[in-house]
Amino acid sequence: GAIPFAYTDYRPVTDPEIRAEYARAWGVPAESLSLDNGLMVTEMTDDGSSVRGLYIMGENPVISDPDIAHAEHWVRGLEFLAVQDLFLTETARWADVILPGSAFTEKEGTFTNTERRIQHQGTVVDPPGSARRDLDILVELSNRIGLATDYACPEDVMKEIVSVTPSWAGVTYEALKPAGLQYPVPQPGHPGTAFLFDDHFPTDDGRARLVPVEYLPPSELPDDEYPFILGTGRQMYHWHTGTMTRRSQGLDAREPVPVVDMNGEDAAALGVADGDTVRVTSRRGSVLIAVRLSQRQARGQIFIPMHFREAAANLLTNPALDPYAKIASFKVSAVRIEAEPTTTA
Secondary structure (H helix, E strand, O other), rough: OOOEEEOOOOOEEOHHHHHHHHHHOOOHHHHHHOOOOOOOHHHHHHOOOOOOEEEEEEOOOOOOOOOOHHHHHHHHOOHHHHHHHHOOOHHHHHHOOOEEOOOOOHOEEEEEOOEEEEOOOOOOOOOOOOOOOHHHHEEEEEEEEEEOOOOOOHHHHHHHHHHOOHHOOOOOOOOOOOEEEEEEOOOOOOOOOOOOOOOOOOOOOOOOOOOOOOOOOOOOOOOOOEEEEEEEEOOOOOOOOOOOOOOOHHHHOOOOOEEOOOOOOOOHHHOOOOOOEEEOOOOOOOOEEEEEOOOOOOOOEEEEEEEHHOOOOOOOOOOEEEEEEEEEEEOOOOEEEEEEEOOOO
């Protein structure tokens, strides 16, 4: 599982019987596996966090976390940080150990997309230079620290997943050719499940449970000092912190620099035009960024993409967490905007 409160198939880590099943599969004492929910990523960087060492693969929290001035301070205060990635990310600059990993074309494995389709991919090219395939790194590291791990290839990992994941029980590399399978695949030879929950839900009575949600106002709203609402997100041509997409000439040519999208009437009231530089400030930080007039923004509302280290949106964002999902208020932060004076040579 990739979430801190569930093993594969969303089975809770708090269930002793489920824990025992994974302990048998991994050959470890059941009591070595915690029955407590783990920390969400946004909880790890809390001032009172118990985390003192971190091993990061394919993430860049120094740019992606809210209030990144605090996130960077926390990362720099770790007793030990290892980063395994393709490129030297902003987070990797503070690492004690950097392990050059592999791109998707440089290794074998599977992808599972949002329609639950599991697809197999073979190796296309070898990793360059001293880079190694990610699984090889993890296997060697595991053996070095005393946890015997004998995967000979990625298919061995798939076989383990199948052994502990009921909805994948019929998955094999051979069955995934040529177009993959949509899980659940409950037994070998099963064609996969195109439509999930077609006749029942996974509840005791088979019926869906609808729970009303009470509206909670944002933890930070505009005021006289910070009269604008900042929203952040992704552009069409980039992904997250731009670790890979900003190294693609074709993609970076489409969106090469950070911009703040702003309603034309707001820009006129501030005395700024398309392309002018403004300073955007929140209670947590400040960035200089160019204006792009946009009809997609309402009055009083601006948008800054999260991909650009030169004007990192998360220097500004509110770190207050949703009480249930533990997701920060990335989309609602109060800011002010000031026109920067034009300089001449």
